[in-house]
Structures are given as C-alpha cells and as structure tokens.
Amino acid sequence: MxxxxxxxxxxxxxxxxxxxxxxxxxxxxxxxxxxxxxxxxxxxxxxxxxxxxxxxxxxxxxxxxxxxxxxxxxxxxxxxxxxxxxxxxxxxxxxxxxxxxxxxxxxxxxxxxxxxxxxxxxxxxxxxxxxxxxxxxxxxxxxxxxxxxxxxxxxxxxxxxxxxxxxxxxxxxxxxxxxxxxxxxxxxxxxxxxxxxxxxxxxxxxxLRPPLAAGTDIDAPPREPELEDGRPRPFTVLYVGWFRRPDNARAAEWLCSEIWPSVRDVYPHARLILAGADPTATMAEAAAMDPSVSITGYRESLDEFYARADAAVIPVRQGAGVKFKTVLAMLWGSLSSRRAWGSKASQTVRNSSGGRPTTRPVSPRASWPRPPIPRGPRASPGPRRSGPERSSPTRPSTTGSPA
Structure with a gap:
C-alpha cells in the first residue's frame, strides 16, 4: 500500500x-x-x-x-x-x-x-x-x-x-x-x-495501546544494591521529559524549587536527575546551585537512567505523562510519583511481592517515597526489560526524551 x-x-x-x-x-x-x-x-x-x-x-x-x-x-x-x-x-x-x-x-x-x-x-x-x-x-x-x-x-x-x-x-x-x-x-x-x-x-x-510492556521480564529477580566507593548508592529520583515542551519544563522547575529542598531536608544524600533534551536556563541554574541535581541533556538512550532510578516523577496536571512516562517508570520497576504539581498528587507503587500496581491519592508531602535511604536493596523488584536491541519496534520507548 x-x-x-x-x-x-x-x-x-x-x-x-x-x-x-x-x-x-x-x-x-x-x-x-x-x-x-x-x-x-x-x-x-x-x-x-x-x-x-x-x-x-x-x-x-x-x-x-x-x-x-x-x-x-x-x-x-x-x-x-x-x-x-x-x-x-x-x-x-x-x-x-x-x-x-x-x-x-x-x-x-x-x-x-x-x-x-x-x-x-x-x-x-x-x-x-x-x-x-x-x-x-x-x-x-x-x-x-x-x-x-x-x-x-x-x-x-x-x-x-x-x-x-x-x-x-x-x-x-x-x-x-x-x-x-x-x-x-x-x-x-x-x-x-x-x-x-x-x-x-x-x-x-x-x-491504540503502544506495546510498552513488550520485551519486559516481569519475573526478573531484584538486583543487588549498587555501590559507589564501597557504599550503597544514594536514592535516585528521575524526571524525564522533552523540556522544549513548556508543561514539562514548568513542572521540572517547580519540582526543583518547591519540592526537592524538602526532600533534601529529610534525605540529604538523595539525588535528582533531570533527563531530556533542551533543559531551560532555570533548570541549569538549579543544578548549578544544588549538587544533588543533575541535568543530562539530550541522550540517545535513557535506559541507564531508568535502570538506576529508585523513583520517577511524572507531571500529569498539564502534561500527558500518564500515557507514556508513568507506564515506562512502572515497567522499569521504579516507584512512580505522579505530580499534580501544586494541588494534589497520586502515588503508584508495586508491592513487595510483585503484585499489581496500585494508585492512591496522597498529600503533596506524603507523595514522596520514604524507603530506608541509602541502605539496602530496592523496595520493589518490579519488571525489568530483557533484550539489548534499542531499535526493536516492541521495546519500551526510552529513546530520547518522552514528550
């Protein structure tokens, strides 16, 4: 045709x-x-x-x-x-x-x-x-x-x-x-x-339901804790987006200015990764002022960041993160905090036995995960993807920056 x-x-x-x-x-x-x-x-x-x-x-x-x-x-x-x-x-x-x-x-x-x-x-x-x-x-x-x-x-x-x-x-x-x-x-x-x-x-x-789950291995065992200089790796929070889209950029800036300082007060060793192309000057300024915040810029693949993340933050109030970002974070096994940046939030978690994800409304401060940090393994094994071919039509979309 x-x-x-x-x-x-x-x-x-x-x-x-x-x-x-x-x-x-x-x-x-x-x-x-x-x-x-x-x-x-x-x-x-x-x-x-x-x-x-x-x-x-x-x-x-x-x-x-x-x-x-x-x-x-x-x-x-x-x-x-x-x-x-x-x-x-x-x-x-x-x-x-x-x-x-x-x-x-x-x-x-x-x-x-x-x-x-x-x-x-x-x-x-x-x-x-x-x-x-x-x-x-x-x-x-x-x-x-x-x-x-x-x-x-x-x-x-x-x-x-x-x-x-x-x-x-x-x-x-x-x-x-x-x-x-x-x-x-x-x-x-x-x-x-x-x-x-x-x-x-x-x-x-x-x-049309994009085949985001294809290529995953939901029975994969939990990974061993990663070490940095012989110590457990700090708890890592991932925010993915194409920052030329204003909804993504505004939410990231709000996250850095209004939420992340409170997280650091409780967990001073936590890290925030802002992954995606075209970060704003405000985001760059936030990263320059806070060493716990890092900006990746454009990357051919985001797999390494999803693999390291303990939690993912997704904007849904004015963005469309529920269709791709939330699902991808769950497929990678990350606890997902879907921010309604400003009023209320919901939290998606996978229970420790690997059961179905659940979503419940929570307050903005309570929406942040509170696992033991930085000790011990991940709280949730979650699904993991198998197969190395990034270009396979059935792999979850982690190339570049989800919109």
Missing amino acids: RIVSVTRTVPFDGIPHAGGEYALRHARALHELGHEVTFIAPDTEENRRAVERGGHHGDVVLYGDPTLEHPGPFERLRRRLSPARVSAAERRALARSSRAHVALAGAELVEFHWTQAADLRRVVTRHAPPHARRLVVLYDVMTQQVQRQRDTAAGGAAARIVRSLKVFAVRRAERRAIAAVDVAVVFSEKDAIAATALAAGTAEVRV
Whole structure:
C-alpha cells in the first residue's frame, strides 16, 4: 500500500520525544509489512536533520522554506491563541509543492500525524485520490490540554477570557480535523472519550495501546544494591521529559524549587536527575546551585537512567505523562510519583511481592517515597526489560526524551 504521512515531525533515530519515537516505530512497522511510506513535512531544522540522519524507512518531501520557523509577531500571537492550526503561509507552501502533489496523487492512505497536520486537509484533499482513506493520529487531544490550562492557571478576568477563547479555537479546529477523516487514533481510553465527543459520530475513534510492556521480564529477580566507593548508592529520583515542551519544563522547575529542598531536608544524600533534551536556563541554574541535581541533556538512550532510578516523577496536571512516562517508570520497576504539581498528587507503587500496581491519592508531602535511604536493596523488584536491541519496534520507548 502507498501511504502518505502528513506530519509535523519526520521521525529519526534518537528523536527526543515520545511522540516522535512512536512515529518512528510506526514507520518501521509499516516498512517491515511491505508498505511504501512518504513523509510530507514542513522544511524545519529538525526535519532537515531527520533527513540527514535517516532511519525513517521512507521518502521525505519537505515543503516551504526555513522562514516557516521564524514567524513574525502577528503569527506568534496567532499560534498562542490557536495552536491547533498552521499558518496561512504554510498552507500556501504545501499548495505550491509539486513534489508533495505527486506523492499525494498516488496515495492509497493518508495519515495526519498530530492535530496541526490535519489543518492541511483541504490542500491534501485537492491532490489525493477521492478513494484514499484518511486517518489522524492524536498524540494528545489538544482540547483537553488547553482546558486544563484554562482551569488551573492563575490570572485575572482578562487572562481567563483569553484562555477561554483559546479553548474555543482549539476545540473547533480539532473537531473539524476529526470530522475530515475516516479514523481518529488515540492512545488511551480517556483520550478516546474526548475525541468521541469532538467527533460527534463523524469518524471512528480507535484506541491504540503502544506495546510498552513488550520485551519486559516481569519475573526478573531484584538486583543487588549498587555501590559507589564501597557504599550503597544514594536514592535516585528521575524526571524525564522533552523540556522544549513548556508543561514539562514548568513542572521540572517547580519540582526543583518547591519540592526537592524538602526532600533534601529529610534525605540529604538523595539525588535528582533531570533527563531530556533542551533543559531551560532555570533548570541549569538549579543544578548549578544544588549538587544533588543533575541535568543530562539530550541522550540517545535513557535506559541507564531508568535502570538506576529508585523513583520517577511524572507531571500529569498539564502534561500527558500518564500515557507514556508513568507506564515506562512502572515497567522499569521504579516507584512512580505522579505530580499534580501544586494541588494534589497520586502515588503508584508495586508491592513487595510483585503484585499489581496500585494508585492512591496522597498529600503533596506524603507523595514522596520514604524507603530506608541509602541502605539496602530496592523496595520493589518490579519488571525489568530483557533484550539489548534499542531499535526493536516492541521495546519500551526510552529513546530520547518522552514528550
């Protein structure tokens, strides 16, 4: 089958966010099944780098020019108010791309990856065959995200009005995107409920469960305590994210300023690792002032950090950590503290007999694990992954930085 993938990001080996890693595995799986895939994406620095690095198993058509990455003040304002839509300049660039027209003319299936890509549907429809099926992959249902921002952010009446207008614009764009396709793909039942409400019967909504558990060994015995200079290794807390995403960055900064000092008061030898690409200047300042905080920056693989972590912190109030980050931490056997950074929290633990994980609400201070530190083995063996192949389509996604 000839598949055209209209996407915001061309996947490549080592892509630094979970959505891109899923797109990469998706493309590899299609290639292994014998399908022909062509990616159509904007001409950005990241996508040019993806073309150079390869690994996406398909042809790539970049439309437009690098000026798309450098919008003027009006376009920057529009993006803040209506982030689910692309610019008029980008739509014109795709409409002028003869290579994109040729690729679309032979499509049997058109995929839109990310909500914004579906905003190009009118241009795509003019050049794709009428019989070609269409689907959209909603990595996040953006309506939920902007609703959380509206309901939780501070500010006066004017700020609330602006955020409400943003919710209206995103909901309308997302509803139209879903209405224009045959199938909308989401990654959780929660997102399916939201997408179904937006679809209002116009498209089929399917839940795709990424194979995060494949390749794990849930019967693996607990590891022996690791030693550093002959002493038990300090208790290690891991926060993973792509910090170009504001939700991830704000939560990490809040963790460093509001929570971590309290943890250090109780456990002075504990360590915090902020793992992921594009850390902010505020995060770097926090690490410079506190030797217990370390920043990894971009890494090809995060396996070594998950393997060493005793606890993982995941933002869920304004992020989407429940779909990937929480599950990955549990698969690695880390106790997972899912922070609702600011109001309340929940804690996911695996009992000592290796039973099912449980989640219970706790207070912000009580949400922090209190095992004997730094003595003794891990409190929980948890599942461990077997198999060394990082690029296997069935391995849990710990490449780069989950979004």
